[in-house]
Each structure stands twice: as C-alpha cells, then as structure tokens.
Amino acid sequence: MEQFFIIVLLAGGTQALIPVDETTCDLRTNTCPCSPLLKGTVYIQVMTDASGREVTCLKMLPTVNIIVFNLKKETITIDKEFNNRLQFLIRNGTIKITNVRRNDSGQYSIEVFNSGGVREKNINFILDVKGNDKAESKLCVETYCDGRHDGAQCYGALGGTVDIQLVDSTSEISRYQLLKNSLKILDVREKMILSNTIKHRSVFFPSNGTFRITNLSRTDSGNYTLQTFDSDGKSSGVQILQLFFQAPVSSVLLVSECLSQGERRVSCSSEGGDSPQYSWTLDGRTLTDAEILSGNMKTNVITLKQHVSGHLACSVKNLVSKVSKEQRLSTCEIGHLPLISGVLSTLIIFLVVVVAAVCAQRKKQNSKTKATPSSYSAEEENDQEEIFADLRVVKQQAKQLEKRAELEFCRVKCSKRPRQTEPTIDDCLYVNVHKFR
Template sequence: MEAVLGLLVISAGVSHCLETSCDARQNGCQCYGALGGTVYLQLVTDATIYDELSFYKGSTGAETEILRMKKDIWVIRDTRIKDRVHFFINNGTFRLNNTRSTDSGEYRLETFNSEGKSSGIRGLKLFIEAPVSSPQLSSECLSHGEMRVSCSSEGDGPQYSWNLDGQTLRDTEASADDETNTITLKKGLSGDLTCTVRNHISSDTVSSRISHCPGLIYVNCTLSNGTKVSEWVNTIGNTLCIESTTVATVTESPISKTSTGLETSCDARQNGCQCYGALGGTVYLQLVTDATIYDELSFYKGSTGAETEILRMKKDIWVIRDTRIKDRVHFFINNGTFRLNNTRSTDSGEYRLETFNSEGKSSGIRGLKLFIEAPVSSPQLSSECLSHGEMRVSCSSEGDGPQYSWNLDGQTLRDTEASADDETNTITLKKGLSGDLTCTVRNHISSDTVSSRISHCPGLIYVNCTLSNGTKVSEWVNTIGNTLCIESTTVATVTESPISKTSTGSGFNVFVYFQLAEVFILLTICLGSYWFYKKKTCPQEQDDGQ
C-alpha cells in the first residue's frame, strides 16, 4: 500500500510528493505549496450548498477562470492545468498536483445564488516555494580566537536559528550577521551546536560537536596586586598569569588542527567514572586538576593483574610507555588531561590512575571505564499504511546504541496517538493523524534529527453525524466497507479524504449508490403491487363478461 509521506530532507530544489494544505475559507488568506508537490486549498466547507461557483487565477481584469461548478457538476475551464487539478465537492477542496512556480499568484472565488447573482467573493494568494535542503555546517577560526560558523541550505526564503547544548545562544556568546546563517562564537566556547533552517514548506536540522579554536589557553589566577584573572587568551603574546608571584592554573589548549572526527571530553577525577569517545575521533580524559602537584603518577589500561602501563610521569616529565599508541596520545601536565586521538574500538576498556608521594608510596588510586562508540548517522524515515488505516513509520540510523524519540508538530506523541515497539525506532500512528513528524536519534556521542510532513493513509474518510437512534459518530473510517453515517435518517457530514493521491471521491459514491438502491426498492414495490392488483381483478372481469 502506498505510504503518504513527504520527506523534508530534500537535496534538490524540487520536492516530489510533498503535500501541504491551507484553509482558504477566509478572505485574504496566504497559502503555501511545495514546488513539485501537491497543495490542497479548502475554498468552502461544502460546495453542494451553492447553486454555482467559479474559481479564478490572476488579478482583477486579467484573470482566467480555472473552475466552474453548477448544480453539483464541476468543470475545469483552464485546459493548461486540467490534468493537474481535482475538486472535492463535498468538502469544497481544490487540489493542485505537480506544482510549478507559475502557479504562484492571486486567486479569487465567487459564489452565486439560484438566480445567478453573486453571493460572495473571496481572494487568496498562493506562494509556491522550494523546500529547504539538508543544511551543512562549516567553520573557521578568526585572528582573535573567535570561531565563525556558517549554516548553508538551498530552498526559498530559508530562516535560521541556533542553539548550543540545547539552549538558545545569548548575545554574550555569539553575534550573528543580518541573514543569521552565519554566527561568530566568542573565544573558548564548546559544545553541541545546532542549526535549524526552515521556510513555509519544511524544516531541517544539523548538529555538530565544536571545540574552541587551537592556539588558546585558559588562564585563571590572582596576580600579585590582588587582581583576579579568568579568561581565554591567545597563547602567542600572552602576558597574563605568567608572573612568578601569581597563583595560577593555565590550561594549555588541547585542540589540534589535525584532529579528525568528533571530539569528546570527560571529567575522570572521581573514582568509577564512565567516559565515552567517538570512534575515529578524539577523547580528552581529565585525570587530575594539576599533575604538577604530584611527585609521580602512572596510568594503566586493563583489569588488575593484566594491565599495561600507558603513561608514567615523574618530576613533571612524562613518558608514553605503551609504544603501540605512542603516536596517538598526549598528556597536558598543567591540567592533568590525557588526550587520545584516532580512537579505535580496542581503546574501550578499564583504566586505572595511581599517584605517588615523594617517598614513592601510593597516595591514591582511581579507576574509570572508557567506551568507544560509533556516532549515530543521519536518520532516514520510511512508512507504510496498514490494513486498518494506521501508518507504521520507521526511523533508521547507524551507530552504537541509538536511542529514538518522536514528536508531532513539536509535541511528544501521546499513547492515544501512537504505539511504539520495544526499540522505539518504529511507531504506529493511529488513523487520521497528520502533521510534522520528527524523529531524533542519539547515543552517548552524538545526535541527529529528521522531520517529515505526514498525511493520513489513502482510502480513509472522516464521518461526523448523529444516527437515528441519537448516537453521535465522529471518527476516521475506511471508505471500503463503511456502514457509518449512510442512513437516510442521519444528520451527517462525511468528509472525503482530500490528501490521497488515489482518491476518486468514493465517499460521495456511497450516497449515490444508496439513493439508487432506494429507487430500485420503490420500483420493485410498485411493480409488485400492480401485479397483485391485476391478478385479483382479472377473474372478476371475466365473470361479468359471461
């Protein structure tokens, strides 16, 4: 069964099958459609209540009649678009397929009474836009240590927004140019930076782990005159916190230009820490606050009794003891940070740090566990319609230990709207749901998001009526086999599905068939009565003749 799902992650300017809808029942509405997609314009609530209506495109005096309906019979008057449009009489919706930029413009609807006089005029403006493409991030370090980050995306009228670690960037953290697709981060900022791009048609998000620019150090000291200094500065030319009389902690920049892949950091100064690193990336383990205060320390990998010494430091001189990883590690003495580059899955395991006093006796032991994981990949959405009208949507992503979360139109899905399997990468949406569906996938290393505009499955109609016994019915049902809201004694509104590419007005046909059935039954009763009457009277007429 065909799945009605239009992905918002579009790599080109044309989006096939992306569907949008607009309530154009008020004068002056502005409606938007996706270039190459389908747009639904609800012009009236029910077209059957009007004796006649016409729908035009163009400004007054230069308009073209597109559609005319009279006595429930509608005709497309503009032959240039005849094969791309459809009109749903019972809910007054005009559908335009395979939209083009030339479809943008002013439109006008005029209704008429039984005497052919105008009973109302409403205008609307339609804008056909290309959806935004998947955004891409790029960055460069500036001369004073700031970082300029740009977010690029194709599409019409993109708008950008930014956040760092889930929080909107403050003016003290970044400055943006007029287009907001480029921001300049202040010195020393790091974390998960997210750029969201959107227009009237679609939206998409990209995230990246950023670290401060190389060549910076963080100084934190009290000068001899009592002045406190705590800031990021350029290594070259710095004169702060280098006096012999200062009490200082100077953090050497652990960010290298040659570092590839994702970078993660972990505060491992407490016993039993669990730290995570990205496969192929760089991980920073802060083992102690300042290694210079220790006479000696050793760092081991492996469980007790089968461990390998990696690092040894004595009197501020450190040596990598494990030659297999010698070209991938570095130790920053002044802030006690151990850096491991180009991480591999074999780097996962147990680690132990032991410090010693001036007599060579152990002064402390701390353990930690390191897990090297593959970051999650950009998720992909797929969908299928089930036999009862529900829609099953799957979100797939590669990486270690992915966790999934979902929301619809920015709100977490409720149990009444969807059910999820144990892995939560697949959900089943209840009948009739539509909106912007977002899947977020994350693990300990990274996260990513994909959004999609979904519409309900084809072959559904929405029935809303009061049955002859007083029962109120208001729900989505399958068109085929439906028996609700078709009694002649019901007060009903049956909404044909205008979102299905295969919809042919089957909801309307149900009523036609029902009326034909009534006529057939009445004819049968009349013919039967006439036959019975003739049979009864004919013998009497013969007797009279004799």
C-alpha cells in the first residue's frame, strides 16, 4: 500500500512539471478568431459579469446546432463533449476550456438574456485550434468596410478580419446574394442564411447586415457583386465592391549612431508590411528642415544636425496598419581625435615646406663652389635675391599655415561650449607657432 501511494505522488509530481499552454481571448473588444493551442487551456471572456442573466452557447454545425452550455438561474448545464473540460465563470463572464481538442474548432454563437427573458446581445466567434508547435501566431488586424455604395473600395489586413456592411440594419430587401467571380459566397433571404460557402471562417449578422470574414488571404482580394431581389424574386439592383488586402506592419526597429562631427544618423526599419510609408516626429511635432542634415520626412534613414535632441519617433504605416517606435536622443559628443589630427597635419605640412626650402638653398650653395671666380660675384648677387624671395614665400606660407592651425585648435576648444553663434578667432585660445627666420 505504501508503494502504491509513492507511485501516485511521483506521477502527480511529474505531471505538475509539464507546462500548460494558456490562451486568453476577449470577445468584448476583439473579433479576430480565438486560436488556442492543441491540448492547452483557453479563457474566452464573453462579458464583464453574467450574474442574473441567462446564457446559451451554441456550436454552429452544417445540419444541427449543439448546445455547448446553458446558464439559467445560476445553474450551468454542459454538453457531454465538453464535460469535465469546460467551466463558465459567472462572476467575470468567462468560458474556460481545458485540454483543447482539434474538433473544438468551429463557429460559436452566444445568446445573452436578462432576468426578464429579453435578449440583450448575440455574440458570434470562431475557435481555431492550432498545433502544439508553439509557432508564433499571426498579427490580427480588424478593419471595417462600408459596401452599401456601388464601386466601394475596401482594404483588409492579411491574416486579419474585415467587417463588410452589405445592407442597412433596417433594410426591407427580401433577398440578396454576394458573389465573387460568379461564385456565390453568401445567400440571405428574409434575414435567414440559406448558404455560406466560407462559413468556416466567416459570420453573417442578419440583425445589422454585416458580413465578417476572418483569416484573410490574398486570394480573398478581387471584385465582389451584391445582387438584391424584391419579394417577387426579381432583381432590384447590382452593386460592385472591390476588396484589397495587404500584409500589416508588425513591428518597428529604431537604430541611431553618432558621426564624427556630432551629427546623428537614425535608421527606421519595419518587419512585414506591404508598401510601408515612413514619417518622423520630434517631441510630438514634425521634424523641420533646419533639424535634418540629409534625408527627408518620407525616408527610413535620416541624418540629424548636431544640436538636435529629444524624443524622436518613427511611424510606419500602410493602408491597414500603423506602428511607431520612440527613442530618447541626446546630442552627440564631437570627437577630438579628428580635429587634433587636422592640427598635426597642418604643422607637418608647414615643416615639410620649410625643410624643402632649406634643402633647395643648400643645393644652390654647393653648386656655386664649382663656378668660376669671375662669374661668382654676379651670380652670387642674383642667388641671394632668389633666396630672399624664396624665404619671403616660405614666410607667407608659414603665416597661412599658422592661421589654419589656430582655426583647427579653435574648433577643438569651442566645440565644448554651448552652440549659440559662430565662433570667432577672438573667442579661442591661440597656438604659439615658432617662426623660422
């Protein structure tokens, strides 16, 4: 007996270590399919509180509807298919299903009545059970389309949901059909659904004339025709509806880097999304040309000027989605190494010029020792004039290089100050350059 209990405890302990995948769906705000994982647990919130109400949940099947559960006078009755797997939490209006099965997938309808028996609402949703590979689910985007006008164009997101308003809620149209490329999709007569060829991922609401399609794909794009009929079965009108679908933008990545002169390059990249459009804001306002060094408001890469700082945001959108990313930017430190290198380069050039002048003078002096005494005096006089001229040129070049060195050092010194006005020579610390005489 003791051994038996040990086995039970070990088995129970082992089972407790196995993680259970949980999915939460809120039907109050989301119309996308609820997609729990196989053998996992799903929480489906129908309303905030079901106390004092009567609730009936139906699973819609081609031939007959199954009552999944029924709540009446605080007593819950559950169908045998969901027995020991389903709970309805009255206090927060939530359905809990454990050990989710493949055949749990399908279309469901929930009717809610008040204590007087008057129907308050009718909620339709789709349960789409996924495999247990824990693959990341697709982004679900909901869009609305008003198809009551001929030639209407509507846009939806791939993998998302679109609600198409076909007729008015108070319409007196006896019968209407929705076709795509001559293929009948939906047939409704006297607000009763006669056929729906895509009912596994669509719901029609006769009360308000809205047709909801979920898990949209590119093949759903195209021209749709809505045909209406009078009570005698004669055609009363034809309307054309165009549907277009795009992949939504799922995420945005913002990367920035400082450049050598204190500018900042910022790149904005998006994951997914057809035909993305970019825009930039700084502290909630549009960037100005005075703040952008290169690029523009519609490019995904821009270079900001040195003084720009604040909360920079990049927004990426298309016809069905919009995602933004924000980053706090501070001014970049200007690197001293490039400026110091410029100063050293200037001094090296100056030294090279001086050394070249000295070498040229010595070469001329050596050549004079080989000249004849009669011609030496005249040539010596001419050479001295040339030497003096060369020295004057070197002196002028030295002054120019000295001024360049002062300006380079000025930039190093003044770069640490707040940017107000352009620096002048008087604002800087001069370099003492020894002159060659």
